[in-house]
Amino acid sequence: MLLITCPHCGARPEIEFRYGGEAHVARPADPATLDDAAWAEFLYMRSNPKGWHAERWRHEHGCGRFFNAIRHTVSDRIVVTYRAGEARPDLATIPGLDTP
Amino acid sequence: MKFSLLSLARQALRGHADWPAQWRSPDPKPAYDAIILGAGGHGLATAYYLAREHGMRNIAVVEKGWLGGGNTGRNTTIIRSNYLWEESEAIYEHAVKLWETLSQELNYNVMYSPRGVMMLAHTIHDVQVFKRHVHANRLAGIDNEWLTAEQAKEFCPPLNIAPGMRYPILGAALQRRGGTARHDAVAWGYARGADRLGVDIIQNCEVTGIRRGAAGAITGIETTRGFIATPKLGVVAAGHTSVVMAMAGVRMPLESYPLQALVSEPIKPAMPCVVMSNTIHAYISQSDKGELVIGAGTDVYTSYSQTGALHVTTHTLDAICELFPDFRRVRMLRNWGGDRRRHARPLAHHRQDPGSRPLRQLRLGHRRLQGDAGLGSCLRGDDRTRRPASDRRPLLPRPVPDRSADRRGRRGGRRALRPPCC
Ligand SMILES: Cc1cc2nc3c(=O)[nH]c(=O)nc-3n(C[C@H](O)[C@H](O)[C@H](O)COP(=O)(O)OP(=O)(O)OC[C@H]3O[C@@H](n4cnc5c(N)ncnc54)[C@H](O)[C@@H]3O)c2cc1C
Numbered sequence: 424m425l426l427i428t429c430p431h432c433g434a435r436p437e438i439e440f441r442y443g444g445e446a447h448v449a450r451p452a453d454p455a456t457l458d459d460a461a462w463a464e465f466l467y468m469r470s471n472p473k474g475w476h477a478e479r480w481r482h483e484h485g486c487g488r489f490f491n492a493i494r495h496t497v498s499d500r501i502v503v504t505y506r507a508g509e510a511r512p513d514l515a516t517i518p519g520l521d522t523p
Numbered sequence: 524m525k526f527s528l529l530s531l532a533r534q535a536l537r538g539h540a541d542w543p544a545q546w547r548s549p550d551p552k553p554a555y556d557a558i559i560l561g562a563g564g565h566g567l568a569t570a571y572y573l574a575r576e577h578g579m580r581n582i583a584v585v586e587k588g589w590l591g592g593g594n595t596g597r598n599t600t601i602i603r604s605n606y607l608w609e610e611s612e613a614i615y616e617h618a619v620k621l622w623e624t625l626s627q628e629l630n631y632n633v634m635y636s637p638r639g640v641m642m643l644a645h646t647i648h649d650v651q652v653f654k655r656h657v658h659a660n661r662l663a664g665i666d667n668e669w670l671t672a673e674q675a676k677e678f679c680p681p682l683n684i685a686p687g688m689r690y691p692i693l694g695a696a697l698q699r700r701g702g703t704a705r706h707d708a709v710a711w712g713y714a715r716g717a718d719r720l721g722v723d724i725i726q727n728c729e730v731t732g733i734r735r736g737a738a739g740a741i742t743g744i745e746t747t748r749g750f751i752a753t754p755k756l757g758v759v760a761a762g763h764t765s766v767v768m769a770m771a772g773v774r775m776p777l778e779s780y781p782l783q784a785l786v787s788e789p790i791k792p793a794m795p796c797v798v799m800s801n802t803i804h805a806y807i808s809q810s811d812k813g814e815l816v817i818g819a820g821t822d823v824y825t826s827y828s829q830t831g832a833l834h835v836t837t838h839t840l841d842a843i844c845e846l847f848p849d850f851r852r853v854r855m856l857r858n859w860g861g862d863r864r865r866h867a868r869p870l871a872h873h874r875q876d877p878g879s880r881p882l883r884q885l886r887l888g889h890r891r892l893q894g895d896a897g898l899g900s901c902l903r904g905d906d907r908t909r910r911p912a913s914d915r916r917p918l919l920p921r922p923v924p925d926r927s928a929d930r931r932g933r934r935g936g937r938r939a940l941r942p943p944c945c
């Protein structure tokens with residue numbers, strides 16, 4: 424079970440959270456103008472990396488808020504969590520990121 | 524060497540010391556007519572049928588680890604074709620028919636055992652969904668029947684059908700031709716068959732790059748054992764499909780989630796069939812060695828860790844203990860995970876995804892263990908041939924966005940509810 428640090432409440436066990444998929448996939452600003460390919464890109468295409476992954480979590484059984492985390496998809500280690508709406512942190516500035 | 528009673532007796536007299544290697548371990552040639560990436564059940568079956576049915580002999584399967592060491596060696600070995608979608612019915616039924624004679628075809632005992640797959644209904648909704656599966660399957664000529672709770676218990680005596688259960692059993696759908704097989708043997712049997720037809724199976728050879736020419740066409744692959752030229756590449760890398768396809772610059776509508784399984788200590792035969800419960804996330808059968816083989820749910824987050832969280836397996840064991848109180852004191856021996864690829868776009872299974880259009884010579888495949896044989900015999904040349912020859916129905920619908928928008932898949936007047944384990 425992962426130990427996840429909610430930026431609002433602190434470290435809590437994974438079962439308090441709900442996973443929200445890849446982060447920073449912005450909903451198109453003008454949906455009516457999108458063609459099928461662009462919709463498919465927004466709805467279905469995901470980077471699914473083997474490595475560091477920015478993803479959304481929701482502290483469902485806590486504050487109820489969405490936030491983002493950066494986790495390594497081989498070790499499942501989370502190096503940083505940050506509030507929704509904040510920019511994805513520059514990976515180069517986070518210590519220890521060279522090791523999964 | 525052909526396996527037979529005679530060869531077994533002869534080897535027994537020699538203390539089983541003389542069994543020859545079942546396949547070669549060749550060095551990669553500089554070039555092949557086609558290369559299959561991934562030596563799981565899908566990749567090996569694909570190579571076997573390409574060689575046997577399409578006469579392609581100058582082909583190779585490249586594998587980063589050992590053959591059959593991916594999900595093919597990690598699953599719960601269930602084989603069934605009781606799916607709702609016509610396309611799924613067609614491919615899985617084609618596969619089940621291949622399974623029925625696969626041991627003879629390959630001269631390799633894949634231990635296919637049609638002991639029946641029973642899927643439990645715990646809610647009114649389950650009852651409706653499964654009855655619908657039963658009717659749809661029977662219309663398609665696929666066996667599936669509805670059982671009352673009492674009939675389910677008769678078919679599987681250890682099953683608890685007490686009315687006071689947290690998730691009472693209201694009935695079950697039974698596919699008698701469904702069952703299990705030895706997962707490793709499938710990989711080994713196809714590997715041996717393909718090797719004999721001249722296919723090079725190159726293990727410990729990780730693909731690290733896909734080279735494309737000026738016009739975009741594939742020219743070869745970079746591997747840890749050097750560059751290998753090829754004009755055609757088939758990718759059957761399961762959970763690693765996104766990673767491999769990114770090497771060719773293609774984005775995929777996929778995400779990879781861990782899926783867990785566990786086995787118990789071996790016990791005497793107690794479990795006569797396969798029982799699955801999608802609603803409470805558990806499925807169980809007993810291997811010929813006596814272990815209870817239990818499948819759990821997927822973890823919630825994407826991962827390539829090949830492990831999962833303990834609370835996911837605990838949840839499954841809660842369900843098993845309620846369904847089979849007799850098994851409460853059985854100890855679990857091993858627990859592991861596989862990387863299962865899940866389609867963000869539900870209908871895109873093994874058809875050419877729009878993202879891969881520029882790569883006309885690149886094929887993708889994935890159809891679970893039970894589909895290994897079926898897909899392996901269909902993943903080849905061009906779209907028209909990617910189905911059993913007897914089947915004239917469209918193998919897969921075109922990816923129209925409004926249709927793929929929900930996982931339950933609306934299609935014509937027919938609304939399909941896919942059980943979460945598919
Ligand atoms: C716990 C669990 C239970 C399951 N239960 C069932 C079940 O009961 N019934 C059922 O039908 N299905 C089941 N499945 C699904 C089934 O196991 C898989 O769908 C099937 O085995 C996939 O076969 P494959 O050949 O496509 O993939 P794999 O067997 O995973 O083979 C892919 C291969 O590609 C190789 N590869 C990856 N990247 C590279 C690279 N860069 N270079 C070279 N090689 C590479 C990998 O090493 C691997 O060997 C289960 C899966 C899991 C994880």
Ligand SMILES: [Zn+2]
Pocket residue numbers: 429430431432433482485486487488
């Ligand atoms: Zn919180």
